[in-house]
Amino acid sequence: MADTRDQNPAKQNRASKLLNEGLSRRSLLIGGGAGVGLLLAWAVWPRTYLPNLTADSGETLFGAWLKIGTDGHITVAVPQAELGQGVFTAFPQIVADELGAAWSAVGVEAAPLNPLYANALGAATLFEAALGGLSESLQRTHATRSALVLTGGSSSIRNFEETLRKAGAAARAMLCKAAARQWGVDWQACGTANGEVIHGNQKLRFGEIAAAAASEDVPNPLPMRGGEANRLYGQKVPRLDAPSKVDGSVNFAGDVRLENMVFASIRQGPVGTAGLAKIDEAAANKVLGMRAVVKTERWVAAVADNWWAADRAIDAMKPRFQVPGDVVNDDTIADALTAALDGEGKRIAETGDLAAQFKGARLVSAEYRVGLALHAPIEPMTCTANYADGRMSLWLPSQAPGLARAAAARAAGLSEDSVTVYPMMAGGSFGAKLEHAVAEQAAVIAKQIGRPVQLTWSRVEDFRHDCYRPAAAARMAGKLGPNKSLAGWLAKIAAPSAGRELSERLLGGDPLVAATLAVSGGDPSAVAGAIPAYAIPNYAVDHHPAAIGVPSGHWRSDAHSYTAFFNESFIDELAHVAESDAVTFRMAMLGSQPRLARCLQLAAQLGNWQGGAQGSGQGIACHSFRGSHIAVLAEARLGAGRKVKVERMVAVVDVGRVVNPDLVEQQIEGGLIFGMAAAIGGSTGFTDNVASVMDIADLNLPRLADMPDITVEIIRSDADPGGVGELGVPAVAPAIANALQAATGVRFRALPLLSDVE
Incomplete structure (x- = not known):
């Protein structure tokens, strides 16, 4: 747009x-x-910047965020992608609460691209490697200038809550002014509730005065709602996106159908491909329904009357790609991590004098490894494109629609102004749909064939060309003091500079990003979450950049998913060496972290913590993440066939103010299951530059019968909202690993768990 x-x-x-x-x-x-x-x-x-939200007949616009119809319906514009996290409910709920609307009258629509919807906090989080060195005000200005409309980094509520509240409050004040003008009273004596302006016994429905209210001035300062009566904030209001998902009426990208539309399947070369070498086009043309072949240096696509025919045609082509001599497989990845740990690292954080503390001391040490993790959402990469009259239209689920538009425009040789993106519901993402390769490919295909085309990656293609959560390794060392308290801590973490890679790939054409990347040289996001939450007088965290030869991208909770595993597994090992209860050992060092300490203590109580005694099968872990805190108690054992069986998880969270408790509970439950899946599976190896996993069945994901009993407790808090969508993931793997140690007496130091056991 x-x-x-x-x-x-x-x-x-x-x-x-x-x-x-x-x-x-x-x-x-x-x-x-x-x-x-x-x-x-x-x-x-x-x-x-001016709003570009459009009003239908009978609707009145109130700025960039909402419009009110003459029948009283209220539509809230949401720039964030609905990935299942409930943003299409939380955003309207904040606006409707401040407005004084009736929830039954509230609806939602995707917002148009506009700098007014830029997510500065999301940009700073996702692209910390590029933007982390800038001041907060400059980060905000840059995100707005670049119209960085983004979903990710558990940033939506944290970034937009105040803006949404002000939007609702402004509309409420304007409605009260219009009503007061009719009644001849002081507008500040008016209130709103259930979609009406109220003054004593006088009432006017929002729809009756919306048109008149739009011309009223917004007061400065803007009065915000107070009191607890008739509030929607904090209530378990029903999700707005649930009914259409239940009855199947909601449209996902794969549901788009255009006149004269064809379908495409694609084949891209292995990691490190130098170019397309050979295809058998004649064999593809023998497939019934085959229409065209579109190829570039990096990929080839078959276009057909239906996707099944297109995918068969791709197989028939037997594409061959030129691959340079550098081979990527499991051994080269492991060797790269080891070489990085043996090499020089960059100190990311430190306190005290660790060198003096470690000199001549007897240290406790351990080494941990995590494998590549796939995103593996239910919906693979897909995009529908239509090129007509010099304009390109794209329908796709995207966490960064502006970046997708820009990339598609470049690929098709068009101006950005001639490309329109229609954001669709996403069938899962976990960070995958920040990437825009499928938009580029669909745009190129549509322009070349001159017909609407729907490109969908096969499951194999989705797995082989994922931008994975990178593999990582850690060497941990700790020193216990005379009273068996923790006196020193060193974390040496080998991991790719995934944050720099993501910034370069998605924002590479941005001059400010290029400048900051050139100046900074480091990537603190590669070890995010590694600074221990505990009061340790001497500690250091080092990042050892590792070039593993595999593309990496944003993944639910990012580096926290492995740094929490390293930290919380190692703290458990230190507690064992100190012959201390794992909860007591942690609590003694959490005096400066009362919110996290409360989560840990309550999780132990709710889970009937037995001290981690041998044979108990109980493990515990805690973590702080983007303003929120979580503790997870897990009960696990080795089941038949030496498979990990998780029987129970208890999670206690403090996420600050809660917009909708149901949404928080759903996200924490989903995060726990996601973290459990990553702990026992969800990974792939590599052989000759190609991912080994080819199907969801190969991922060893937990099934319904494998689901543990789950308890989620939300601690009431008046603190500012923290991140929720990714919070449930990091503490799960170490909690399960600690539980297995209590069940078997064996410490498992690799993810997926048991992957280091022959």
Whole structure:
């Protein structure tokens, strides 16, 4: 969709000239501060952005976030992708609460692309390697300037809650002013409830005065609602997206059907492919329904009357790709991690004098490994594209629709203004749908064949060309003091610089990103979550960058998924060496973390913690994540066939203020199951540059019969909202590993669990 910025042309031309003439990456490196200064000056150049939300007949717009119909219906615009996390309910709930609306009258629609919907916190989280060194205000300005509409990093509520509350409050004040004008009373004496403006016994429905209210001024300062009566915030209101998902009426990207549409299947080369070498096009043309072949240096697609025919045609082609001499397999990945640990690392965090503490001391040490993790959502990568009259339309689920639009435009040789993205519901993602390769491919195919086309990756393609949660390894060392308290801690973590890779891949054309990446050189996001939550007087965390030859991307909870495994497994080992109860050992070091300590203590109580005694099969772990805190108690054992059997999980969370308790509980439960799946499966090896896993059945995912008994307790809190969508994942794997140690007496130090056992 078109950029709606209201800009001064002279300033815009000057800024463009500065960016285009000499602010290449090379000039930034040579010019140093001068080049960066010009970029910063461009980033703070004054601009104004106008809403581009559209109103249907009988609707009145109230800014960029909501509109009210004459019948009283209220529609809230949501820029975030609905991935199952409930954002299509939480956002309207915040607005409706502040507005004083009746929940039965509230609806939702996807917001258009606009800088007003930029997610600065999400950008700072996802692209920490590129933007982490900038001030918070510059991060916010850059995200807005770049129209970074993003979903990810458990950032949606944290970033938008205040904006949504103000949108609801502004509309409420305008409605009260319009009603007060009719009644001849002070507007501040009016209130709202259940979709009506109220003054004593006088009432007016929102729809009756919406048109008149739109011309009222927004007061400054803006009064926010107070009190507990008639509030929607904190209530278990029904999900707005649930009915259509239950009855099947909701449209996902694969449901899109356009006149004269064809279907495409694609084949991309192995990791490290240098180019397409050979295809058997004649064999593909023998497939009934086959229409066309589209190929580039990196991939080849078959286009047919239906997807099944297209996929058969791709198989018949037997594509061959040129692969350079560097082979990627399980051994090379393991060797790369070992070499990185043996090499020099970059210190990310430290406190105290660890070297002095470790000198000549008897240390407790352990080494841990985690394998590549797949995203594996139910819905594979898919996009429908239509090119007509010089314009491209795309229908796809995307966590970054603006970036997808830009990438598709570049690939098809079009301007961004000529590309329109229609965001669709996503059938899961876990970070995968930040990537936009499928949008690029669909755009190229549609432009070349001149017909609407729906491109869907096969499950094999989805697995082989995932941007995986990277493999990682850690060497942990700790020193116990005379009273068996923890006196020193060293975490040496080998992992790819996944944050830099993601930033370069998705934001590589951004001059400010290129500049900051060139200057920073590090990637703290690769070891995010590794700084221990415990009061340890001397500690250090080192990142050892590892080049494993496999593409990596954003994955639910990112590095926290392995740093929590390293930390909470090792703290458990230290507790055993200290001959201390694992909960008591942790609690003694959580005096400065009362919210996390409360989660840990309550999880132990609810789970009937037995001290981690041998044979109990109980393990516990805790973790802090993006303003939220969690403790997980797991009960697990080795079942038949030496398979991990998780029988029970108890999770206690403190996520700050809760918009909707049902959504939080659903997300924590989903995160626990996701974390459990990653603990016992969900991984792939590599053989000759190709992922070994080819089907969901190969992932050893837990089935319904494998589900443990789950208890989720939400601690009431008035703190600012923290992240929820990813919170349930990190503490699960170490809790299960600790439980298996209590059940078997054996410490398992690799993920997936038992993968290091012959």
